[in-house]
Structure formats: C-alpha cells, structure tokens
Amino acid sequence: MNAVKTKSAKKKRLISNIAAHTFLTILATIWVFPIFWIILTSFRKEPGSYVTSFFPKNFTFDNYINLFTNTHILNFPRMFMNTLIIAFFSCIISIFFVLSVAYVMSRLRFKLRKPLMNVAMILGLFPGFMSMIAVYYILKTLGLSEGAMIRVALVLVYSSGSGLGFFVAKGFFDTIPRALDEAAYIDGATKWQVFTKITIPLSKPIIVYTAITAFLAPWLDFIFAKVIVRANSQYYTVALGLWKMLEKEYIDVWYTSFAAGAVCVSIPIAILFVFIQKFYADGMSGAVKG
Amino acid sequence: MKNIFPKLRPCRHSGTISALKYGDNSTRLSAVVMGLKHLLNKQIAKGLLFLGFEVGYLVFMITKGFHLISELVTLGDQVQGEVYNEAKSIYEYTSGDSSLTILLFGIATIGVTVLFIRLWQVNIISAYKIQCKVAKDLHLNTFKEDIQELFDKRLHILLLFAPLTGILIFTILPLIFMISMAFTNYSKIDSKLILFDWVGLKNFIDILNFNSSLGQTFWSVAAWTIVWAVLATALNYILGMLLAIIINRKDTHGKSFWRFWFILSIAIPQFVSLLIMKTMLQPSGAVNTLLLGSGLIDSPLPFLTNPTWARATVIIINLWVGIPFTMIQVTGILQNIPHELYESAKVDGANSFVIFTKITLPYMLFVTTPYLITQFTGNINNFNVIYLLTGGAPTPVGSTAGKTDLLVTWLYKLTIDQQYYNLGAVIGILTFVILSIVSLITYRSSGSYKNEEGFM
Known part of the structure; x- marks a missing residue:
C-alpha cells in the first residue's frame, strides 16, 4: 500500500518536473530569440532590413568594419x-x-x-x-x-x-x-x-x-x-x-x-x-x- | 541705540512676524536694510552678503524685473514688423515680442522673488536672534564659525544646495512653465507660435468635451491608456510571479541558469530590443518569414498594422520586457513567505491553484503594493514600448492620435511633431491628475497602508 503511494507520487513528481523544465525551455527560447536574431543579422552579408530566409545565406564581418570606418x-x-x-x-x-x-x-x-x-x-x-x-x-x-x-x-x-x-x-x-x-x-x-x-x-x-x-x-x-x-x-x-x-x-x-x-x-x-x-x-x- | 519699544519680550519666539513684533529698532531696520543688524554686531561678512543680495535684487528688479513681471499680463503684443527702408530699398524687420521668452523670464523672475522673500525672512529672524543673544550676553558666531556650522549643525543646507538648485532650474521651473502653457493658445493653430495669449480654461474645456473631435480623441486615448496600464501591470505581475515560482520550485534544476536567460533580455538596452522587435514584426519581417516558411500561415500576420492586432502585440511585447523585471523583484519576497502557511494548506488538501490564489497572491499583494503602484505609473508613462514599436500607429486618417497611442506618446506627438504646445501641456496635467488619483486610491486601500502591523 505504502509502496504504491510513493510510486505514484514519484511519477507525479517526474511529470510535473518534465512539464516545468519544458515550459522553461520554451520561455527561455522566446526570450532569447530577438537577441539571437540580432547577432545573426549583425554577421549577415545580404543588406537590407527584410529577408527571405531566417538564417543569413552568407556570413561576413563587414558590418562591423563598415560601422567603425564609414564615418562620413x-x-x-x-x-x-x-x-x-x-x-x-x-x-x-x-x-x-x-x-x-x-x-x-x-x-x-x-x-x-x-x-x-x-x-x-x-x-x-x-x-x-x-x-x-x-x-x-x-x-x-x-x-x-x-x-x-x-x-x-x-x-x-x-x-x-x-x-x-x-x-x-x-x-x-x-x-x-x-x-x-x-x-x-x-x-x-x-x-x-x-x-x-x-x-x-x-x-x-x-x-x-x-x-x-x-x-x-x-x-x-x-x-x-x-x-x-x-x-x-x-x-x-x-x-x-x-x-x-x-x-x-x-x-x-x-x-x-x-x-x-x-x-x-x-x-x-x-x-x-x-x-x-x-x-x-x-x-x-x-x-x-x- | 535707545529702544523706543520698551516692552521687549526676550526671545521665546521664532518666525518672521514675531521677530518684527518683538525686535528692537535695528532688528526692524534690518527689514529695510538687510544685514544691518549683522553689520552693527561685527558679523561683517554675513551682513555684507545680505546687503549684497538685497542691492543685487533691487537693481535687477528696477532695471528689468518689474518690466518682466508686468509683461506676463499680456504676454507681449508687439508683432514683428516689416518696415520699408527707402534708402536701402529693402524691407527691414523690427523685432517683435516673443510670448515664450516673456513667459519664461516672467516665471523665472517670480521664482527669484520668492527666493528673495525667503532670504529676507532668514535675514530678519537671524537679526532677531542676534538681538536675543546680545541681550543674554551670549557668544555671537564669527564668519568662520558660521562656515564650520555648515559642516555640522547645518550640513543639510550645504549638501542640499547644489541638488536643489539643479532640481529648481531643470525640473520645477520647466514644469511650471509647461503648466502655464496649458492656459494659453500657444499652438500652430492660427499660427500662435510667436505671440500668444492667456485663454483661461478653454483648452481643458476643448479637450474634455465629448462632442468635439479633439475631445473624442482624448477620451479614446485615455481609455486605451487605462486599459493598457491595467492589463500590462496585472499580466506582468502575475505571469512574472508564476515564472519566479516555477524557477524557484524545489525540484527545478539550474535555477541561476534559467534566471540568466531572462535577465539577459533586461540587460539589452530597451531601445535596441524594441527596435529589433519592430523590424521583426513587419509584414515582411523575420517572424512572418519564419511562419510563412514553415507553412503555418498563408499570408503575413498584421502584427503592427491592424488596430486590434497592434494593441495585442504591444501588450505581449511589453510582457517580454516586463516579466523578467517582476521575476527579479519578487524572487526574494517569495522566499520570505512563511513555510508553515504552505504546510498547513497542504495538510488541508489544497491544490497548487488554491495555494497560489489563497496564500501566495494575497501575501505578495500585501508586500508589493508600492512596487505595483510604481509599475502602474511606469506603464501609464510607458513611452518607449509604444513609441519604438508602433509610434502610435495605426493612425486613422485625420486624427492626431493613433490606435495604440498612450497619453504620453500623444503628448509627445502633439508637442514635438505638431507644435500644439498648449494641448500637450493640458494632456500632461491630466495624466498627472489620473496618476495621482489612481496611486492615492490603490495606496489607501492597500493592506500595507491599512494595517502596518503586518500580514496575517
């Protein structure tokens, strides 16, 4: 009797643990998403604000160089x-x-x-x-x-x-x-x-x-x-x-x-x-x- | 000097009136010649300072001040003129009055006068004190001792002087200046940008009038502002608390790991993250590209272009901004909730939902009411989120305010973009009124005000 109870309690705990961690992972992804996106964009070779694909096709360091050298x-x-x-x-x-x-x-x-x-x-x-x-x-x-x-x-x-x-x-x-x-x-x-x-x-x-x-x-x-x-x-x-x-x-x-x-x-x-x-x-x- | 007022009652009084009432001749004369009493009693430096301020003030008032104050009545009426100069055969401009300058200098002069009156009171009270001390044969401070006192007994004057000057010139003076603009017709309408007049309460009546188009705009913006502030504050609060609870569960692994990701989003400057969001949520922005690419939708979602969508979007984005703040704020307090409360609730068989609504939430509301009020105030004045995300758009044709405009962003547009300064000032004042009423009511009805003894 007692063993059954602890077993079901354990199972319940496991489920709620999985739920909580999944939930946190989803939320953290949403929160980091814009930050991740701007870092990707800063290395993107294709210019312009609107893109056809989420991931840049080519990576470059030129945006940083341009920022510090194109000063006029x-x-x-x-x-x-x-x-x-x-x-x-x-x-x-x-x-x-x-x-x-x-x-x-x-x-x-x-x-x-x-x-x-x-x-x-x-x-x-x-x-x-x-x-x-x-x-x-x-x-x-x-x-x-x-x-x-x-x-x-x-x-x-x-x-x-x-x-x-x-x-x-x-x-x-x-x-x-x-x-x-x-x-x-x-x-x-x-x-x-x-x-x-x-x-x-x-x-x-x-x-x-x-x-x-x-x-x-x-x-x-x-x-x-x-x-x-x-x-x-x-x-x-x-x-x-x-x-x-x-x-x-x-x-x-x-x-x-x-x-x-x-x-x-x-x-x-x-x-x-x-x-x-x-x-x-x-x-x-x-x-x-x- | 012989005293012609023999009924001299020594020195149990303070205040200007009693100083004048019970002062002797030279004390009373100090009311006219400031610093006289000090000079007569060998407090030369102090006396000269008082006298110097008086002379400076009088010279300023006679040469300029009275004129500046008197101009406040009409706010100037000299229109900038064109005079034909026949010798040079060109039009020359004669300088006209600028109501704005008149208003600013007038208010500043009144301010200086108020400060001078205060100095005059200090002078009389100080003179009376000298009289008392002399009568009781007490020691009179030398100038050096006065300076030393500034570092000890009167340290508050020394320390407050510079900060208060800053606040007076750059916070209070501008505020009075703006408040007084609400009672003028200073606006691009009828080109009243150089010369304007007092119009009394007309602007307030125009804005509060349900039937005018301006009034309707105001009431709809005000209603949305309240809805926004309530929703934004409540959702941020509850969801932020839930997040904190989930992270702080006994069984959650890597608590500081999770916290880090959320804190990271606060650490990014708001104008950066919000501008990024703005470009991401455009019809051809990253989010739509992603959704279209995955085949979830067929046409771009109108995140910021459809009024209802835009309102929902700004609230949700504000959750992104606000939830981590709440999480940080409440984490410490959550851990202070007495464990016995939870234990006994569990014994009574309460589930987590009941525990949250019956124990956690009431306890947190009790402790964090001041925080909630600040949040609410912050949301009513939440300029960044709205201005950077939508700029108030979508804007109906012909209206000065968009569907997501709050009172503050509308105020900004009316003053900076459209130059309706008087209307902007009225909205500022009305925002202040709303804020003070709401803060006062919440504060008064909150547990921490009614019962300072503590929770339970």
Whole structure:
C-alpha cells in the first residue's frame, strides 16, 4: 500500500518536473530569440532590413568594419565618444547629488525634510518629458543649445534632476546602524566627518549602483537627446545614432550595421547591468551584516 | 541705540512676524536694510552678503524685473514688423515680442522673488536672534564659525544646495512653465507660435468635451491608456510571479541558469530590443518569414498594422520586457513567505491553484503594493514600448492620435511633431491628475497602508 503511494507520487513528481523544465525551455527560447536574431543579422552579408530566409545565406564581418570606418554620414566612433564623455560627467555629478540628498533625508532632521520628500514623490508623477520643450528653451536661454555646448546641455539634462532619485540610496543609509554615528559624535566628530568617514566608506554597493545607473542613462535615452541635439549630427549620442539608422533614408543600407552597432553597445551595457543587479541585491540586504 | 519699544519680550519666539513684533529698532531696520543688524554686531561678512543680495535684487528688479513681471499680463503684443527702408530699398524687420521668452523670464523672475522673500525672512529672524543673544550676553558666531556650522549643525543646507538648485532650474521651473502653457493658445493653430495669449480654461474645456473631435480623441486615448496600464501591470505581475515560482520550485534544476536567460533580455538596452522587435514584426519581417516558411500561415500576420492586432502585440511585447523585471523583484519576497502557511494548506488538501490564489497572491499583494503602484505609473508613462514599436500607429486618417497611442506618446506627438504646445501641456496635467488619483486610491486601500502591523 505504502509502496504504491510513493510510486505514484514519484511519477507525479517526474511529470510535473518534465512539464516545468519544458515550459522553461520554451520561455527561455522566446526570450532569447530577438537577441539571437540580432547577432545573426549583425554577421549577415545580404543588406537590407527584410529577408527571405531566417538564417543569413552568407556570413561576413563587414558590418562591423563598415560601422567603425564609414564615418562620413553616420559617425559611430564619434557618437560613442560623445556618449562616453557625457556619461562620465553626468555620472560624477549624479553620484554627488544622490548621495548628498539621500544622506540628508536619511540622517539629518530639519523642518523641511518631510515636505521635501513629498514634493519629490509628487514630481515623480509628472510625465518626465512633459517639460522637455521648456528644458530646451531654458538651455537655449543659457546659451547651451548650439555647438560644443550641446554636450554640456546633455550632461545637465541627465544629472541635474538626479537628486530626486534618492529613494533607493536613502533606504540603504537607513540600514546603517545609528550607533556608529553616535559613537563618532561622542568622539567629537562633526556631521560632515560622519558622512565622509563613516557613511560613505560603508556604502560601496549603493555608490556602485548609483554610478552605473547614472552612467547608463545617456546610453539608453534617445528622447531628450533627440530634442536637444536636433540636427547637429556631430553631437549625436549612440542611442540617437542607432535610432537614425532605422529611419527610412538609411535603413536599407544601414540595417545590418545597425545590428552590429546594437551588439557593440549591448555587450558592455549588459555586463554593467549584471553588476548593478549584484550591487542592488547587496544594497538591499543592508550595509552592515551581522 | 535707545529702544523706543520698551516692552521687549526676550526671545521665546521664532518666525518672521514675531521677530518684527518683538525686535528692537535695528532688528526692524534690518527689514529695510538687510544685514544691518549683522553689520552693527561685527558679523561683517554675513551682513555684507545680505546687503549684497538685497542691492543685487533691487537693481535687477528696477532695471528689468518689474518690466518682466508686468509683461506676463499680456504676454507681449508687439508683432514683428516689416518696415520699408527707402534708402536701402529693402524691407527691414523690427523685432517683435516673443510670448515664450516673456513667459519664461516672467516665471523665472517670480521664482527669484520668492527666493528673495525667503532670504529676507532668514535675514530678519537671524537679526532677531542676534538681538536675543546680545541681550543674554551670549557668544555671537564669527564668519568662520558660521562656515564650520555648515559642516555640522547645518550640513543639510550645504549638501542640499547644489541638488536643489539643479532640481529648481531643470525640473520645477520647466514644469511650471509647461503648466502655464496649458492656459494659453500657444499652438500652430492660427499660427500662435510667436505671440500668444492667456485663454483661461478653454483648452481643458476643448479637450474634455465629448462632442468635439479633439475631445473624442482624448477620451479614446485615455481609455486605451487605462486599459493598457491595467492589463500590462496585472499580466506582468502575475505571469512574472508564476515564472519566479516555477524557477524557484524545489525540484527545478539550474535555477541561476534559467534566471540568466531572462535577465539577459533586461540587460539589452530597451531601445535596441524594441527596435529589433519592430523590424521583426513587419509584414515582411523575420517572424512572418519564419511562419510563412514553415507553412503555418498563408499570408503575413498584421502584427503592427491592424488596430486590434497592434494593441495585442504591444501588450505581449511589453510582457517580454516586463516579466523578467517582476521575476527579479519578487524572487526574494517569495522566499520570505512563511513555510508553515504552505504546510498547513497542504495538510488541508489544497491544490497548487488554491495555494497560489489563497496564500501566495494575497501575501505578495500585501508586500508589493508600492512596487505595483510604481509599475502602474511606469506603464501609464510607458513611452518607449509604444513609441519604438508602433509610434502610435495605426493612425486613422485625420486624427492626431493613433490606435495604440498612450497619453504620453500623444503628448509627445502633439508637442514635438505638431507644435500644439498648449494641448500637450493640458494632456500632461491630466495624466498627472489620473496618476495621482489612481496611486492615492490603490495606496489607501492597500493592506500595507491599512494595517502596518503586518500580514496575517
């Protein structure tokens, strides 16, 4: 009796196991399919966006070479450098802004603390680019809408509002035991010293998280870039350039190079993203483990 | 200085009014000559700073500011003119007013004024404090000590100064600017792009009116936006959770192997993956080629060209984008569900479906309501998926919005492509209203708000 029961239970388990694994395999295939396809396309010899067969007939490396050497219409290496410079500076500013605001909201007590946090929540409910046109005119008034200043304008666009995104870092700071701060105060430390000598050294996961998130923003955004850069193609960012390659006048020639560009951009971003996940998880599990 | 107000009550008060009420002569005079009290009490640097700001503000207001604010009333009426210059025998242009510049500078001036009033209050309160300290014979901070205080007691001012300036100039100022545009006729219609006027609530009435064609477009776009946001959020949530549960089953082998494939799809930049999907789903794209080749269909499927298909497609593609996010978010929380709950349910003979709907889902809903609200907000404002996949298309002839357009993508088209700035601003405000109402209701009726004690 007992043996029969365990046997049927085993069988049941086996069936559900097979079902689960088949299901996961199908899903994983669906999820990887577009990625697989774009990698194939990036090595495809036949040009154009539409194909008659799923697998390329001939493979080539020319799309990558074309992307980096054919620079007189769409200059991919320059787009890459533009984005890198913008990402670097907006990352530095954002780290400073986010950590400052998060520390203030987490540790310091003053009259406007609650109101400021509520305002930050409310501002988050407005569609971000509702004010895009206004931002453009403000940048124009400040003389940042022409020539090389466009880069400065983009840095400002990506970093100036970053102070609003303090919630994750604040949550992290909240987990650092206050006893550490108090011990330092007893030893005569100022709040500035506590911030720079205790909180920041303990916050590596959240600093890395903030840094990568801020660094990635210029690579991923093309909405603001499109409005601010407009037709100045020498200041295109990567996202804008790739988007351009799929416009009607370029797509037939550039589609396979677009695929190559997409692969080139996605690999470093994907690696950074996996890093974020790790640091995000570390950040969420608290600062001081015990 | 002799005090002509003898009933001086010492210093149990704060605030501007009481500072003026109980302040002595020089404190009160500080309201006119800012920094006076500080200068009289040897806080030279601080006093000069206050005085400098006052002089700077007054000079600015007299030379420009008052004019800028007064122009806000009409938003300018000088039309750019053509004057025939007989000497050169050409038409010359006289510069006209630009309502947009007037509006921007006017709002900025009001902003500066508000900040100045705040500084003026700080000045008076500070003057009153000096008076109190002198009366009690307490130590007055030197400038150096004031600076040191910025690193200690007033660290929040030091740390918040730069971030707040950034937010003020690049988030709040543009927002007020855009909100005020909703009350003007700034639009390509009637070529009001250079000179425009205040029109009160007219734009709101036009858009909310069921009978006008604009109103009908708005209501249909708004309805689809809500349907989209509810479906996208709910499906992502439930399916993402199921995926996480299946991966986390005790008997699933290679948990991190499976997770990796799904995380990979998030790691690819959205604009890349969505643009790829777009080309793949075209009538002659990869998916149709594959299906035609395998003989499953006879003619290409209209993924993005037929309205109903397009709506279904964007929801499904959004699942591709969203499910891995949910999976990551809920994995940790799922493992926190107390095991005893499952054990006792099994003892009572519940099957997996009952366990999911009676235990897992309620528990998860309780814990993740804030996450759901963010997801919902994100989906209402989900610009990328719609704009990159369909661009709002298919668009009925003569309409400004397509069948898959959300309020945000419609807003984008109205402002960037069509230059109906006023209508775009109205839609932005209405989106905000919808979002705040929905978030507030969900948050208030959620378990985590009603009962902060915890689940069970």
